[in-house]
Amino acid sequence: MAEKRALNIVKMKKMKQEGNPITMITAYDYPSAKLAEEADIDIILVGDSLGNVVLGYDSTIPVTTDDIVYHTRSVARAAGNTFIVADLPFMTYHGSIDETLRTVRRIMQEGHAHAVKMEGGAEIALQVQSIVQAGVPVLGHIGLTPQSVNQIGGYRVQGKDEQDARRLMEDAKALERAGVFGIVLELVTEEVAEAISKAVSVPTIGIGAGRRVDGQVLVFHDVLKYDSDYREKRFVKTYADIGAEIRQGIAAYVNEVKTRQFPAQEHVFNAEDTVIAGLYGKVKEEAVK
Template sequence: MGRLSVPEIQARKGREPIVALTAYDVVSARLAEEAGVDLLLIGDSAAMVVLGHEDTLPITMEEMLTFSRAVARGSERALLVGDLPFLSYQTGPVEAIRNAGRFLKEGGCQAVKMEGGQEVAEIVAAVVRAGIPVLGHIGLTPQRASALGGYRVQGRDLEGARKLLADAEALVEAGVFALLLECVPAELSRIITQRVPVPTIGIGAGPHCDGQILVFHDVVGLWPRFRPKFVRSYAELAPEIVRALRNYAQDVRAGNFPGPEESFSLSEEVLKALTEG
């Protein structure tokens, strides 16, 4: 079985929910594959979750490609989407095409994600014309968080809601194969989902989207530092991991690890030769 294709994801609209997950490495990708996830996004949120930055802005193309290659090595079925980092596409279509192409050529991806609406529609269209599928991203766009007044729900007032509708229409016209809606009121997400011909994938956008996406670390409870309202954690692995590491440390300090079962031994003949010679 090969990877899910862009047309197969598009065909899910209004029919079968799309299960998407943000992942950054081989382990998370393999576990997601075993769980049957349809789409894996290699998100620039790796800047915060993996690299420890305060926001997504510092991550580079080279770092994103490293994460992308790791996820590609760990998965076989899911559609892989690379997240174009800050300033890798905003400067114009030529650089956007070059960097988007690197995700396909070097990163093992089949598509890329770009943040923004009407203001990036022309760049999105150029990337699509170059043969690179694009997942649009509107609502709360973390790369523009400072301009949006922080990490806030978008589209709550009439003006904001109309802008998001216009953004969605502009991106569809530009050729996106799907739309990611982040931190958008559920009622507005329903309207957008009904009006656009491409699938919508929500994160903090209510139940009416054609699919949902969360970050791997949030789903399994590995990121206790911050948990947004829209996250549902299906496990709490962080305390379990700390407990395991404490037990390991205690065994090392007490001389209980490694034991005979974790050690290798010489044959009696070799040992005798060494000790007598």
């Protein structure tokens, strides 16, 4: 089997033109990224969703640049043949351009990402343009933007009326003009997501945005039901239930230790008889009684 080669932004645009769907999944550590690459995923996103599924926060807002750098570096060590995108954390690209570029530099140099993702539309176009001009690929993200969840009134589907649809279209075109290589559409009605996908030349990657986008992204923990208290989501399909398998496996381990079934004879290392005699002055059979 030939070694996998990482995508680049030119290949992604060609995939859109050819109707070849792009696959993306989140990953936050070495083993999950390694497994994702071995499964031939196109893009790994080190999302600030790590705040919810890894760090135990109620939202993505507490996630810091240090968090993103740390987790991106782990992913990069595992998935050297996969295109890696890292989220810019909350409020790290709404100040000065210099401050924004310092954050981007850390994620690229210390985290070894290939690109960054930014939530927002026309209001962040200037920052996007500056990052792209500095030589860093940017993935846009509109629709439901978790970093702005308090402002937009919760986790609501976007694009349900004409005014909202127009806003999303304008945001998508503003991001395209600013130089993004793709746009994530989150919780957007299928009709509006399709219209945006046709209107822009860059790939659109949906999550809860229906069937007529150029690719799909899901959270690692949703795909695999990797959670102790998993909540079903309408826009997610789970492909395995490793949470249940892990829980059952650990419970079986606890039971076998408690009942002294583990370790068994096959897990034991035995010393020579002369060692036992030297320690206890007895033969081995007597020492182990």
